[in-house]
Amino acid sequence: MARLESQVKMGFYPTPVEVAEHIGKMLKIPDDARLLDTCCGEGEALSILVGQSAAETYGVELNRPRMTLAKTRLNHVLWADALYDCICSKEAFSLLWLNPPYDTGGFDADQNKERLEAVFLKRHWQYLQEGGVMVYIIPWSSLEYAASMLTKNCRNLTILKFPDDLFWDFNQIVLICVKGRPNKAEIERNQAILNSAMDAFIDGDLDQVPSTNMDTEIVYDVPASGDLEGFTFRSVRLDPEQALEKLKTSPVWEKANIQMFPSTLAKSIRPLTSLREGHLAMLLASGMMNGEVMGPDGRRLVVKGSVTKGVINSTEETDTATRYIRTDCYEITVRALCFAPVEIITIR
Numbered sequence: 001m002a003r004l005e006s007q008v009k010m011g012f013y014p015t016p017v018e019v020a021e022h023i024g025k026m027l028k029i030p031d032d033a034r035l036l037d038t039c040c041g042e043g044e045a046l047s048i049l050v051g052q053s054a055a056e057t058y059g060v061e062l063n064r065p066r067m068t069l070a071k072t073r074l075n076h077v078l079w080a081d082a083l084y085d086c087i088c089s090k091e092a093f094s095l096l097w098l099n100p101p102y103d104t105g106g107f108d109a110d111q112n113k114e115r116l117e118a119v120f121l122k123r124h125w126q127y128l129q130e131g132g133v134m135v136y137i138i139p140w141s142s143l144e145y146a147a148s149m150l151t152k153n154c155r156n157l158t159i160l161k162f163p164d165d166l167f168w169d170f171n172q173i174v175l176i177c178v179k180g181r182p183n184k185a186e187i188e189r190n191q192a193i194l195n196s197a198m199d200a201f202i203d204g205d206l207d208q209v210p211s212t213n214m215d216t217e218i219v220y221d222v223p224a225s226g227d228l229e230g231f232t233f234r235s236v237r238l239d240p241e242q243a244l245e246k247l248k249t250s251p252v253w254e255k256a257n258i259q260m261f262p263s264t265l266a267k268s269i270r271p272l273t274s275l276r277e278g279h280l281a282m283l284l285a286s287g288m289m290n291g292e293v294m295g296p297d298g299r300r301l302v303v304k305g306s307v308t309k310g311v312i313n314s315t316e317e318t319d320t321a322t323r324y325i326r327t328d329c330y331e332i333t334v335r336a337l338c339f340a341p342v343e344i345i346t347i348r
């Protein structure tokens with residue numbers, strides 16, 4: 001897959017259903033767990049994973065249509081850039097599902113372009129609680145960028161490859177591990193597993209690594225999340241649709257409505273005495289009566305009033321000098337579009 005095409009898809013390479021189902025069988029998820037997918041796409045992978053458990057599912061997705069679909073599958077979904085927009089409690093989740101976009105991102109401290117897979121891992125690891133389980137899906141070629149961090153920070157590491165027919169162009173692998181400080185023996189074990197997987201890829205000896213569709217005895221116990229005071233999961237990104245819903249119930253809305261759409265207010269005005277012609281002209285000109293009106297003879301008119309500021313230049317001669325005078329003036333225009341017969345009437 002060409003890189004450009006991948007970027008247009010915004011890195012949308014969803015986990016195949018078979019792979020998600022297989023990983024689901026390797027995880028024991030209690031009802032009181034919080035599961036997080038920080039690049040949740042359409043939410044399918046996490047919804048397969050949660051299975052019959054009553055665990056709460058949390059997703060973050062940058063692409064709006066995918067986020068909308070994810071909302072139908074997961075309990076809580078944010079429309080956000082998971083690297084910059086999320087305000088999310090640390091160490092609050094029992095499971096982190098991380099299948100990030102496969103690409104290069106910004107520059108690191110040494111001015112090298114960093115792989116996004118590694119950037120997402122470093123940033124989102126903090127959301128996983130101690131003893132929590134991470135499922136990390138990346139192209140095999142990106143393993144080297146994550147190896148050093150994983151060696152020193154996880155235990156009980158397993159690496160599986162996608163089945164051959166699902167490799168697409170990326171040769172994805174699945175890393176499953178438990179967050180926790182490894183002892184010396186565990187560090188050596190992590191190193192051995194990671195090195196052997198990296199070597200297998202370089203040597204083209206992919207059969208060295210077991211595939212997700214093989215029978216396995218390995219089971220990970222996902223811990224419960226427990227209550228967390230002040231638990232936060234929100235986005236700083238403004239969702240215009242949600243904002244509009246909230247705005248409509250806000251007392252500020254009425255004031256803003258009057259300012260922005262004066263004509264909607266005009267419908268509810270009931271003056272105590274009938275308006276004089278001068279008042280009507282002012283209301284028309286100010287735009288308060290814009291819109292469709294029906295004349296007493298049943299004729300429909302669409303009225304639009306406006307006021308434009310102009311300047312009148314004049315001169316005044318005195319005995320000794322000529323005085324140039326600029327006077328501000330306001331020109332009132334009312335236009336009416338009549339439908340039968342069709343004509344535009346302009347009154348200035």
Ligand SMILES: C[S@@+](CC[C@H](N)C(=O)[O-])C[C@H]1O[C@@H](n2cnc3c(N)ncnc32)[C@H](O)[C@@H]1O
Pocket residue numbers: 009010011012013014015016037038039040041042043044045060061062063066080081082083099100101102
């Ligand atoms: C490889 S797909 C994984 C989808 C899903 N998690 C799965 O495993 O099937 C990566 C998803 O990350 C989304 N994404 C890319 N950059 C993102 C960002 N900065 N914040 C949140 N989501 C992002 C993409 O739109 C895409 O849907």
